[in-house]
Amino acid sequence: MSVTAARGFQAAGVAAGIKASGRRDLALVRNVGPSRVAAGVFTSNRFKAAPVVWSIDALAGGELDAVVLNSGGANACTGADGLADARDTATVTASVLDSSPDRIAVCSTGLIGVRLPMDAVVSGVKAAAAELSEAGATAAAEAIMTTDTVSKQAAAASEAGWSVGGMAKGAGMLAPALATMLVVLTTDADLTAEQADAALRAATRVTFDRTDSDGCMSTNDTVILLASGASGVAPDAEEFTAALTHVCASLARQLLADAEGASHDIAVTVVNAATEDDALDVARAVTRSNLFKTAIFGNDPNWGRVLASAGTSRATFDPEQVSVSFNGVKVFDRGGLGEDRSLVDLTPREVVVEIDLAAGPEQATVWTNDLTYDYVKENAEYSS
Amino acid sequence: MSVTAARGFQAAGVAAGIKASGRRDLALVRNVGPSRVAAGVFTSNRFKAAPVVWSIDALAGGELDAVVLNSGGANACTGADGLADARDTATVTASVLDSSPDRIAVCSTGLIGVRLPMDAVVSGVKAAAAELSEAGATAAAEAIMTTDTVSKQAAAASEAGWSVGGMAKGAGMLAPALATMLVVLTTDADLTAEQADAALRAATRVTFDRTDSDGCMSTNDTVILLASGASGVAPDAEEFTAALTHVCASLARQLLADAEGASHDIAVTVVNAATEDDALDVARAVTRSNLFKTAIFGNDPNWGRVLASAGTSRATFDPEQVSVSFNGVKVFDRGGLGEDRSLVDLTPREVVVEIDLAAGPEQATVWTNDLTYDYVKENAEYSS
Incomplete structure (x- = not known):
């Protein structure tokens, strides 16, 4: 239809x-x-x-x-x-x-x-x-x-x-x-x-x-x-x-x-942002990080790479108040270590990363996928 | 010493x-x-x-x-x-x-x-x-x-x-x-x-x-x-x-x-820019393109991906006047097809991409490397 x-x-x-x-x-x-x-x-x-x-x-x-x-x-x-x-x-x-x-x-x-x-x-x-x-x-x-x-x-x-x-x-x-x-x-x-x-x-x-x-x-x-x-x-x-x-x-x-070579679909949701633009800015910074995306390919809940990407944003937040969850497990809690990363299961195709900026009432989600061998292969071999 | x-x-x-x-x-x-x-x-x-x-x-x-x-x-x-x-x-x-x-x-x-x-x-x-x-x-x-x-x-x-x-x-x-x-x-x-x-x-x-x-x-x-x-x-x-x-x-x-997994060292030089910042802006846009970097891994002088990246920049230039060379071969010449891409040899490790904006006297170079299987492998397996 x-x-x-x-x-x-x-x-x-x-x-x-x-x-x-x-x-x-x-x-x-x-x-x-x-x-x-x-x-x-x-x-x-x-x-x-x-x-x-x-x-x-x-x-x-x-x-x-x-x-x-x-x-x-x-x-x-x-x-x-x-x-x-x-x-x-x-x-x-x-x-x-x-x-x-x-x-x-x-x-x-x-x-x-x-x-x-x-x-x-x-x-x-x-x-x-x-x-x-x-x-x-x-x-x-x-x-x-x-x-x-x-x-x-x-x-x-x-x-x-x-x-x-x-x-x-x-x-x-x-x-x-x-x-x-x-x-x-x-x-x-x-x-x-x-x-x-x-x-x-x-x-x-x-x-x-x-x-x-x-x-x-x-x-x-x-x-x-x-x-x-x-x-x-x-x-x-x-x-x-x-x-x-x-x-x-x-x-x-x-x-x-259907993204080329992807093995995970990733939703990066930024909550409690001062503005929707702030939420988007942080979410885009994370979804564009090759290191974050290769970590997800490796089923690694690498919150350090999430924070390092978020830290390049100009959004309003206090780094000491930020929290990060992978599939509902809060591995980084208000500026310090949270639950053990071994509790996170990244084997399913769907991955939800939530970043809590503790800076306001707004939120936004950006969707991406992981960076894999097959992405490199397809784009090295296909001349577009 | x-x-x-x-x-x-x-x-x-x-x-x-x-x-x-x-x-x-x-x-x-x-x-x-x-x-x-x-x-x-x-x-x-x-x-x-x-x-x-x-x-x-x-x-x-x-x-x-x-x-x-x-x-x-x-x-x-x-x-x-x-x-x-x-x-x-x-x-x-x-x-x-x-x-x-x-x-x-x-x-x-x-x-x-x-x-x-x-x-x-x-x-x-x-x-x-x-x-x-x-x-x-x-x-x-x-x-x-x-x-x-x-x-x-x-x-x-x-x-x-x-x-x-x-x-x-x-x-x-x-x-x-x-x-x-x-x-x-x-x-x-x-x-x-x-x-x-x-x-x-x-x-x-x-x-x-x-x-x-x-x-x-x-x-x-x-x-x-x-x-x-x-x-x-x-x-x-x-x-x-x-x-x-x-x-x-x-x-x-x-x-x-010594970059992880890299097989090419790439210099992206932007010449004839209106300002040095413009030259840098275009060079950074290109060096951050995964599609450009996978193309170089595949020894593909993919000028389309160079232009598509440059086109995201806010630098002053007229797209109809831009030229692109790979290792000295001008494959895109003032908005149109240039020399044949088969003349470009990308097998050496060193790659020079020159983008001529035809917009002024300034220039800048940004150095990067290609995006390879090994980059994905190292960063999927190494938790940093």
């Missing part, structure tokens, strides 16, 4: 010949309305890939008819030629969908610095358009996979009569990340462009933006929300944001669970 | 029984004058180890009679008890050297969160004091090793009649780093406390501060300069700073060359 869980959407995924493997590599998601409201968030990397530059412009009007996505090539750092390729992709998509290019978003993922095989892209767009249907969501989700081992899909429904669906790709290397996180979210709720934008920013801020696999930021990351209005229901803003956040959180968890 | 290359110094290194291995683990460096000027720089981590807290206080007066260093235990995150241990270490050292505790700096390296075996420390200090001599420099350098495979020593001499020597420990994990970088520098130049402090800050700013093995900052990092004045020569400030920088650079290179 995923992107077609909400009414008013069709999807397709085909093998266009962009990937050497012959697997599906081109996806279309079309909004058949009645509304075509859209919103997007993009990588903040200054080396933005051509499709990101294109899609930011396309979204300026607050409406989209479709999103066309390819794997097998990122079309990043490809200069003016690459931008022409992104425009041509939108143009052919608009042509077969009876739309206009500036109502088509383009997403690409794969190798940086390589031009797309445009003949394959053009024929793939035509083939995908011919297959568009409500049944095409899984094929679309598969067509955007690169080193992903499984497709990522999620959906949620409101008792008020509207739904939210989504698909994502990304296999670790998220910050959001260099191997590119692409996400398409759909809803049949009736939204204004402003409502869609506000809900999308609120949902991504606490989900994808707090998922940090390896601290590396992609040139291509894109999250797009399409709203068809097909339910005829204008949702309660708070309920809609909650549902959208739920779908984003599910997709973000699926991305981390 | 190292710390006794300059006149007016004695050193010793003994096996005090702090390390389970029975290797040397306690070092003394004594300044016999006539001057006892000293300066220090320390980790900026907010979780400062007890010896760091102690030594910062000891250096407030701008003079030290000796530095006592141990491996086998970091005495970090050990609370008030740990601070008492650092004070007791300084007290026993002062007692046997006929000094006072507030003129003794203390440095520790090893596991975080474990109390030092003070009986062993006390007897070790007494044994080391009995062995103090100009011939003890290498034993002292060996006594501060942890996962280091070789001791690190360096020296330089001026035609004006003064010398600079130094020893260091640290095996990767430098930013300066969690496994702790300890450095003792000595000179027989005649310096005021202000001159010593200014020269030390200038030298460490462009050497140890620009050596970033894995982005992790230690709780114990310490660099101390002792000046005996035994040459009777007040040096030219510029020449002295240059010589001190030379010794620091040599020690920093030795630290990186």
Whole structure:
């Protein structure tokens, strides 16, 4: 279901010949309305890939008819030629969908610095358009996979009569990340462009933006929300944001669970911070520590590495009042030794590290994974 | 020679029984004058180890009679008890050297969160004091090793009649780093406390501060300069700073060359930046990218990962004007594809990555190493 869980959407995924493997590599998601409201968030990397530059412009009007996505090539750092390729992709998509290019978003993922095989892209767009249907969501989700081992899909429904669906790709290397996180979210709720934008920013801020696999930021990351209005229901803003956040959180968890080489999923939760920004600052410092992440790989509840990372933060706290727990065992208690580290069991895949700053009422969680031999192997051998 | 290359110094290194291995683990460096000027720089981590807290206080007066260093235990995150241990270490050292505790700096390296075996420390200090001599420099350098495979020593001499020597420990994990970088520098130049402090800050700013093995900052990092004045020569400030920088650079290179699991030494040089800070900002972003560092491990001149890292920086530059070279081959040329990446040979251990921002006259280099299986292995298995 995923992107077609909400009414008013069709999807397709085909093998266009962009990937050497012959697997599906081109996806279309079309909004058949009645509304075509859209919103997007993009990588903040200054080396933005051509499709990101294109899609930011396309979204300026607050409406989209479709999103066309390819794997097998990122079309990043490809200069003016690459931008022409992104425009041509939108143009052919608009042509077969009876739309206009500036109502088509383009997403690409794969190798940086390589031009797309445009003949394959053009024929793939035509083939995908011919297959568009409500049944095409899984094929679309598969067509955007690169080193992903499984497709990522999620959906949620409101008792008020509207739904939210989504698909994502990304296999670790998220910050959001260099191997590119692409996400398409759909809803049949009736939204204004402003409502869609506000809900999308609120949902991504606490989900994808707090998922940090390896601290590396992609040139291509894109999250797009399409709203068809097909339910005829204008949702309660708070309920809609909650549902959208739920779908984003599910997709973000699926991305981390499939992270390259990871053997542990780690939630770093900072509690009792003076501000939410302080909590985030400490959590990000810990989740970016290679020493912390290799310790978790070694099933070692190494609170010293947690403290050493937290100590690089500028957040308000008194080092003498900080406590650290691993999976509920408080191994460092208000500046001194706590329970014995041998009580901590880190063999399960899920690890929860809680850092209590004893400095206020706020909290935040950042999700990451461990640093393993397989992460090094995949990223030493895969040229992205 | 190292710390006794300059006149007016004695050193010793003994096996005090702090390390389970029975290797040397306690070092003394004594300044016999006539001057006892000293300066220090320390980790900026907010979780400062007890010896760091102690030594910062000891250096407030701008003079030290000796530095006592141990491996086998970091005495970090050990609370008030740990601070008492650092004070007791300084007290026993002062007692046997006929000094006072507030003129003794203390440095520790090893596991975080474990109390030092003070009986062993006390007897070790007494044994080391009995062995103090100009011939003890290498034993002292060996006594501060942890996962280091070789001791690190360096020296330089001026035609004006003064010398600079130094020893260091640290095996990767430098930013300066969690496994702790300890450095003792000595000179027989005649310096005021202000001159010593200014020269030390200038030298460490462009050497140890620009050596970033894995982005992790230690709780114990310490660099101390002792000046005996035994040459009777007040040096030219510029020449002295240059010589001190030379010794620091040599020690920093030795630290990186011995970095845990590394197979490449990498210099990331950013040229034509608007400001030195801009150049540093970009260089640090690249040297902290796990994807870049795994690519170098795989002998892959992956300029896409260099750009993606540079793109997270706030430095002034136009992405369309940036160029990137690997070992002299310009693979990305002013925003577009450059020479073929197959021309780059990354099999030598030394790798130079140059990023041309085309934005001004400034430049900076940061040194790092690659991210390897062995890094993960050592840090997953070693509890620091």
